[in-house]
Amino acid sequence: MPDFRAIACTRYRYRYSECRRCADACPHGAITLSDEGAVASKEACRECGLCIDACPTQAWSSAAFQPIELLREAIKRPAWRMACEPSGCSGDAVVPCLGAVDAVWLAYMARRRIPVSLHGASHCHDCAHGRTGEAQWQRNLQAVETLRDAAETPSDWVMPLLADDERPPGVRERDARKGSGAAARRSLFRRIFRHGAEQAPAAGQPGTPDKVPQQAIRAGAQVMSQRRELLQIVTRRQDDQALHWELDESLPLMQLSLQSGCTLCEACFRVCPTGAIEIVENPGDWALTFQADRCVGCQVCLEACQPRVLDADASFDVRPGQAPITLISRNKQRCSRCDRHFASASPEATCPVCRDDEDAFTAIFG
Template sequence: MWMDLLFPGEKIDVRPDVCLNAKSREAVCDECVQACPFAAIRIDVRSSAVVAVDPEACTGCAACVGACPTGALAKKGAPDSLTSARRWWEVLAGAAKDAENASGAVSREGVSPFLACTVSPHGKRSSWPLACILELEPAHFFAAGSAASSAPPSPQGEATVEGADSPFSTRHDSPVRVAVDLSPCRRCPRGVRYEEVEGHLRALEEALRRYGRPVTFVPLAEDTLEGEEAAGGELPGRETVPQEAIGRREVFHHLLPPRIRELLAGPREAASPSQGGEGEVEKAPVPSGPSSAGEGQANDFGAGRALAKKRLYRGRLSSVPALRTFRYGEKFALTATLAVGETCDGCDVCVRVCPVEALSWRSRGGEAVLVLDEGRCLGCEKCAVLCPRKAIDVRWEASPPVSERELVAFEERTCSRCGSPFRARPSDPETLCPVCRARRLPPDFFAAQFAPRPSR
């Protein structure tokens, strides 16, 4: 396939076990499908892979990687950009704290990230690795401790805001200007159009403003001085970056196998960084300090990644969006609560299918109470989709989450025939468990249920 030759090693790896659509009757999340600019992704819940990526249509832009809430899609053989970005902000926050302790004033003037994709000639100077600018999401611009997290609940059961004194919390967020190299987007070998990247950055700016994080993206050609300062060296401006920056020479250079590429490279290009060759491209200066690599790796994929995003976004939206598009993490920023109807029979399906274990049963004085932890609930609606009685309704609120919200209560009873424990409504006089009740039904009932239907 031509993308394998043009960008060797850059593929999209699918982890179906952590996808929210795994073991579901229908798709409950299609963020990757909406984000892909080439319509290369298809969701099939009946397949074991769940997410199918068309290798002919996929260009490796990794827009789906940034949109996936659980990290089910990842760049194969490439570092995770979200983990690297979080580490960059954490190190910067640590450096600001050290400067505050030394001088008594916080100063972050002139320290801003510089972003460039792997196709850009300045890709190695990017603050964190990006396959494409479309990979960016709001979580890339928050530190790990910049928002409310699972703090001890208040006496009324409402979660309190943690990290209010953090230099990157909502109270102390200051405008940030991010220099972005968009020069390769004019003739991108991946096929991404410049208008798509520009629209993505504008939508990202608007989403970050809603989260109280004012970020302004400045194209490199429009702000050369800031780009030079962010990248730690001289960068070309509008006049010095020709539109042929990514031309046929670079395309054929990527088409060559790595060994042939090294043989044909000149002495300046082939010089290794360890030898300090003249062709060495220095990376942008990153603030030095301790990194939480172990913590970042633990939350890279699955429920840990989704919950980490929820902690970043929580409490930053002041109202529920008018349109239920829920792009750019709005599902995580809002509080999802459940309403359980009278048709619920306590079958335990919702507890077993919840990807983050937000639902659980609590025993209390002969009662079994279904409890929801709103601080962990992602609002994926998987419980509502798979509920056999269709008794669950998902609602969105801008209120603080409640750690233990009681949804429905059942009586704990013992089956009079087999002795197994089961749950029943207080008004239900039933004394048999669901299994014994099914055995009591006549055989004609099951024959009618599984009888072949006449073809139309």
């Protein structure tokens, strides 16, 4: 059974989150979602590991399937055979499903020039995991190919290959990459930019608050992603030239930009599970910054932004080590009542604390 770490789940950190990547990836309907996170049914779970690959914040994990441990073994070998368990194929490592082997793992091996052969892909049409597993490994292979094409020296990469030697006779050859990357990007764009295409709901409408209440965001420690750290190695370039990337769900990458209309509510900062969004302030200034190296593309910040002014860029430079960008900065104001310094999107005579006190006093005493 996979283990679930609620503090890393966007549904736990933001109660209005609509993220359902793990549930969509599960071919057995074993995952139930709520505003507390997710739960896997012991009766329905078949331990395919697809939820582990699908979650960008790595809220799901398994003691029996740890890709980082497989990587430590694989880099010691001149070549590596990976086989899926349901197919009965043999390999240096047998994984629950080829779709559970994430794109970053495969890309790292390709850049290290270690040949990886994937065995058991022809079994997908007969496999209980194949309903979503096949699409997932296709997207991952497509992402590796796109990374290779954008690399400084693409010819140095040794790409993972689907093995043909163990395919049963008469099985139709399948293209592991055709069309899958474009389909993944279309799905991602529909989810991310849905709020921009639809009219904003009226304030006060059930389920759509006009601003994020404090209790909607659960505070929690920042989480780190081994997958994201590994990807920084894969995307590093010696020539320091830009490495352009189109937004894609298969890799934990995203770049943010901010349109006019930010209310400085700090909801995006409070909800970010990795610390990619930060508040930098001193007595006179306040700034909202974004560090791409820490972002895993979970998109919960886009959901929490009530003015809908935070956007994910369609394409961006993914080189590691870039300086944080400032999304918005403001000079602080001084409260006429308590003399505190505070940041506000527009000139205000009093700070939010004093305004809340005044509202509470009015509500009680009229």
